Amino acid sequence: xxxxxxxxxxxxxxxxxxxxKAVMVNINRGHNxxxxxxxxxxxxxxxxxxRIREWMEAGADLLEAIGEVIDSCxxxxxxxxxxxxxxxxxxxxxLTEYDEQRHIASEKESSREEGLRDGHREAAINLxxxxxxxxxxxxxxxxxxSLVAEWHEEWEWKKSGESETAxxxxxx
Numbered sequence: 321x322x323x324x325x326x327x328x329x330x331x332x333x334x335x336x337x338x339x340x341k342a343v344m345v346n347i348n349r350g351h352n353x354x355x356x357x358x359x360x361x362x363x364x365x366x367x368x369x370x371r372i373r374e375w376m377e378a379g380a381d382l383l384e385a386i387g388e389v390i391d392s393c394x395x396x397x398x399x400x401x402x403x404x405x406x407x408x409x410x411x412x413x414x415l416t417e418y419d420e421q422r423h424i425a426s427e428k429e430s431s432r433e434e435g436l437r438d439g440h441r442e443a444a445i446n447l448x449x450x451x452x453x454x455x456x457x458x459x460x461x462x463x464x465x466s467l468v469a470e471w472h473e474e475w476e477w478k479k480s481g482e483s484e485t486a487x488x489x490x491x492x
Contacts, residue, residue, distance in 0.1 A: 364398045372414070386414050437463075444471050 323340040345352055347362055349370035356363040368389065375385035390407060394400045403410060440461040447457045454472055458465040 361399070364393075367398050368393050368403075382415065382418055383411075386411055441471055444468055445475055448472055448475050 321342050321344055323342070324336045345355065347355075347366050349366045351366075356366065371389040371392065372385050375389060376382065380388070390403050390410065394403050440463050444457050444461050444463070447460065448471075452460075454468050455465055457472075458468040461468065
């Protein structure tokens with residue numbers, strides 16, 4: 321992976337003065353066997369993460385999953401010394417990471433809904449210009465009629481403002 325790929329390409333004719341390259345390696349359980357054989361801490365970490373994912377996929381609560389996996393890993397000798405002495409910190413880091421991922425997913429969903437609503441609003445404006453009634457537009461856009469009525473009022477107000485501006489230009 322090249323660091324420059326993460327930046328804007330407004331000027332593709334310009335080349336970066338310096339380039340950084342990184343090799344990305346999949347460290348999930350079952351991948352990169354030779355690397356995992358060489359580094360037991362990495363292999364054990366991959367196992368720890370995989371177990372948490374399995375518990376979550378099975379429907380466990382995050383707190384329950386973390387607690388059970390920490391206990392089972394300690395019993396099975398997986399990161400046992402580290403997990404025994406840093407149990408609270410591991411909990412905190414995993415909960416923070418999970419909350420951040422949940423927040424990001426929530427923000428994406430919010431943005432998607434906002435974009436969809438903006439699209440519906442634009443469609444409604446086009447339909448106002450075709451003299452469709454608010455109730456029909458609400459059905460077409462799958463929006464509440466009161467919201468479509470608000471959009472209609474905005475549209476009417478902007479339309480009247482545009483005609484006044486056009487009139488003032490023609491008077492001058």
